[in-house]
Amino acid sequence: MASRLQQVEGDKSVVLRVTHSNIKTFASDVRFSLQMSVESVKDKLWRKCGTSVESMRLELYDDTNSKVSDLTDNSRPLGFYSPLDGYRLHVIDLDPSSVTSGGWLEDTSLVEKYTISEEEYSKRDGTFRKFKEKMQSQNSSALENKISNNYMxxxxxxxxxxxxxxxxxxxxxxxxxxxxxxxxxxxxxxxxxxxxxxxxxxxxxxxxxxxxxxxxxxxxxxxxxxxxxxxxxxxxxxxxxxx
The missing domain is CATH 2.30.30.190 (CAP Gly-rich-like domain)
Incomplete structure (x- = not known):
C-alpha cells in the first residue's frame, strides 16, 4: 500500500497497457496523469481508438491480468483507482454501430477497392508511369555522367x-x-x-x-x-x- 501511495503522490503519472474490445491488434503503452479524471482518460482514448466517450467502459487489470476495478465514475481522478505502471486499461465499446465494430479498422479486405489490370494501365496515356519513364529515359544518361562512383x-x-x-x-x-x-x-x-x-x-x-x-x-x-x-x-x- 505504501508503494502505491508513493506512486500516486510522487510520480504523478502512470504508464498503462491499453487494449480494446473490438480491435484485437490495438495494444500500446500510454502514459496518463494520475490527476486526470476518468472522463479525460476516455476523451484521450477516444481520439486514439475511435470509441466515443459515451460508449466507452474502462476496466483496470493488474500485471497478473486480474481485474482490479471498473472505472465507473467519470468524475473521479484516475489515481483513485490506484493504477500502477504495467497495469492494463481495457477499453470496451458498447456501441454496436461503432466504427470499431465489425473489424473494419483491422481487415482491409472488407473495404471494396478499385482495381485496374496491369495491361489496361500500361495502355493509358498521361499516367505517372508514362511520365516517369519519359523523364528517366531523357535524364538517366546525363545524370550518370555528372555523378561519380564515390558520390556521397x-x-x-x-x-x-x-x-x-x-x-x-x-x-x-x-x-x-x-x-x-x-x-x-x-x-x-x-x-x-x-x-x-x-x-x-x-x-x-x-x-x-x-x-x-x-x-x-x-x-x-x-x-x-x-x-x-x-x-x-x-x-x-x-x-x-x-x-
Whole structure:
C-alpha cells in the first residue's frame, strides 16, 4: 500500500497497457496523469481508438491480468483507482454501430477497392508511369555522367548496418540494412533502410537485385544525406506529450 501511495503522490503519472474490445491488434503503452479524471482518460482514448466517450467502459487489470476495478465514475481522478505502471486499461465499446465494430479498422479486405489490370494501365496515356519513364529515359544518361562512383561516400563514414536511424523527409524511423553502391541505381553510395512501419516501396529488392531482406513495403534505398543515425527508438503508436 505504501508503494502505491508513493506512486500516486510522487510520480504523478502512470504508464498503462491499453487494449480494446473490438480491435484485437490495438495494444500500446500510454502514459496518463494520475490527476486526470476518468472522463479525460476516455476523451484521450477516444481520439486514439475511435470509441466515443459515451460508449466507452474502462476496466483496470493488474500485471497478473486480474481485474482490479471498473472505472465507473467519470468524475473521479484516475489515481483513485490506484493504477500502477504495467497495469492494463481495457477499453470496451458498447456501441454496436461503432466504427470499431465489425473489424473494419483491422481487415482491409472488407473495404471494396478499385482495381485496374496491369495491361489496361500500361495502355493509358498521361499516367505517372508514362511520365516517369519519359523523364528517366531523357535524364538517366546525363545524370550518370555528372555523378561519380564515390558520390556521397564520405557521408557513409558513420553509417553502418544495424544502426537505428531517422530518414528525411518525414522523419521516418528504421534500421540500416545496407550501405554501399547499388548497381541497379544511379552511381554513388546508397543506404538501404528497413522502416518500422510500412512506409517503403519494396522488401529489399530493387530493379531485380536484392540488397537486403525486410518485410514487404518496409524497404527503401536513399542517399546518405537523408539519413541520421542515433538513438531513434520505435515510436509508440500513441506517442504524445505528457499531460
Amino acid at each position: 561516400e564520405d557521408l557513409c563514414a558513420n553509417i553502418k548496418v544495424g544502426d537505428r536511424c531517422e530518414v528525411d523527409p518525414g522523419a521516418k524511423r528504421g534500421v540500416v540494412k545496407f550501405v554501399g553502391r547499388a548497381e541497379s541505381l544511379a552511381p554513388g553510395f546508397w543506404v538501404g533502410i528497413q522502416y518500422d512501419e510500412p512506409l517503403g516501396k519494396h522488401d529489399g529488392i530493387v530493379k531485380g537485385i536484392r540488397y537486403f531482406q525486410c518485410p514487404p513495403l518496409r524497404g527503401a534505398m536513399v542517399r546518405p544525406d537523408k539519413v541520421k543515425v542515433g538513438d531513434y527508438p520505435e515510436r509508440d503508436l500513441f506517442e504524445e506529450d505528457e499531460i
